[in-house]
Amino acid sequence: MYVLSEIKEKFVAEVERGLEELGAEPRGLERLVAKPPRPEMGDLGISLFKYAKELGLKPHELAGRLAERLKIEGVKEVKVIGGYINIVIDINAVARRILEEALAEGYGSWSFSGRVVVEHTSANPIHPLHVGHARNMFLGDSLARILRNYGHEVQTRFYINDMGRQVAILVYGLLKMGRLLPPEGEKPDHWYGKVYSVSNTLVELASAVRRGDEEAKKEWEEVLKELEGKWPEVVRALKDKITPETDHEKEISNLMKRYEEGDEEVKKAFRTVTENVLRGFRETMRRVGVEVDKWDWESDLVWSGDVSKIIELAKRKGLLKVKEGALVMEFDEVSDELRRLLRIPKGLEIPPLVLVRSDGTTLYTTRDIAYTLKKFEEFKADKVINVIASEQRLPQIQLRLALWYLGFKEYAQNLIHYAYEMVSIPGMKMSGRRGRMVTLDWLLDEAERRVRELVEGRSEAEEPERVIKAVAAGSIKYAMVSVSAQKPITFRWEDVLNFERNSAPYLQYTHARAKGILRKGGEPDLNKASFEKAEKYKHLLIMIAEFPEVAKRAAEGLEPERIAVYLNQLADSFNEFYHREPVAKEEDEGLRHLKLAIVKAIANVLRRGLWLLGIEAPERM
């Protein structure tokens, strides 16, 4: 247990006991603990208005009575202000413990047991990773780290969605082109992305012509022109192969059917292509230091029979209806109670879920049911977190309902859709289908270029290139992870590449600066430190002591942005301190060791906190 948490717990327990003795029923008192608005009012306070009313006492009077016998180790004063009871921490007495804790390697970690699967990124293997995937990936990676730090066993998984229509369109185009592999020297996912959007556009165009839909025809002709301007050779290679003479939609459906049935030739084509796209994904992920523990093929779930077992079970339970040749599950009357359990909005109408198409093939959500079981069962997970865009809220709800009705009630309740909003770019409508996207690779190149420019000639790092990569990746990660997931992000270069405060580079710089002081001033020795002089650095010490609680709350609420906000405040306070006080040059030995210990503790917290966000903290920059 960390000092500050301990003091807080005792404070709550004592006040609780006092209230009980007076006849009140203090439930959830710890929620009323707050930091007073001004430091001179104390370090922690509890508001008592609620209980004053319950007991028929004046708030101030109640606070006074409770304060009288409040005795907590590490607390030097109890203040009664209005209806609050506030405590003043005796920082001289607890500074040593704060610093001992903060200098330890695993500072901020907890040991709350639990097993969690985090599925993230899971991009369609048809084009390179773009800014939207980046948000998904960085959120997922950070959540995994935050939960591990909380004490949970975490497994991260990437779902390879190789059975969707989009992969089929890509493979179809490639087969028409007569080549499955990318040209030498071109990053595979980028090349496939071009082929995909050109194929998709030609297919859409052909269909529009066949339907006689003039409007759509015009629209897709424009897209084609745009693509021709960007990638003439790809358009040239496909233009005469995908024309309105053929019903391509049907051929693509046929291709999907053959893949689902496990046709060897088709299987080989799909697998080769997908593997190669994934090769590109892995390269990008290596660049940003994100790893996943397991890669799961959607197709394996079909071939292994897991998906048909689900359908059989649904049939046996009488959950399926035949509707125009398709098998569907309906959710007409979902009780309020079930909605509450599965976190489904009250007024939401839930359309039927098609599990099997009329041609006998299955759909994404069908396979996702099988996949969810696999995730829970293989890892014996208590919880599964799916990091998936909020636009997929409805299918995720249908998934939970399907699980519930199939009898997997625990899983349905413990399946969490961690929804995040879109990343938009001003003046640009992103669309993979139309080949319009800002890729993560490009973003990283650009960020690295800018960092290199900035660092040029003034870096103190031994390996400037490594630092450039860490800072570039960090700045993008920070932009994605420091905004709460439920807010849309408008991606602007001037914000992401602003390396001033409130950015990863600022935190990294502050960390490197602290390390620089330690190189000059030497290692702190707590046995030589004058803790009786800690009062002056109380603000910093308390902030250091708050880190574990911040990490805990971030884990409990799945809120990486809390870490970002906290680290920023810590860095601000440290920089103020740095300009005010000499550390390495401090002549008073005891004081120097105290300050060095504070600096080292801050460096440690910054490093650990950045790690929770998936951001590296170089020693020098």
Added chain:
RNA sequence: GCCCCCGUAGCUCAGCCAGGAAGAGCGCGGGCCUUCGGAGCCCGUGGCCGCGGGUUCAAAUCCCGCCGGGGGCGCCA
């Protein structure tokens, strides 16, 4: 049309879940380059917390309605 999310300083956002004296960054104006790393520091500027009701001793925070922005309502994912 129905449903979900968001709306806090000129801009980008914390704070809202668990009600208890409005916060950062950017921008803008002014200062700090002989002292441990200027990606920094100091001073100043800036808000009927979208609007209207309600609950409460107390509302940015909870409830209802409206307005504005985004997303969803496919045998796509």
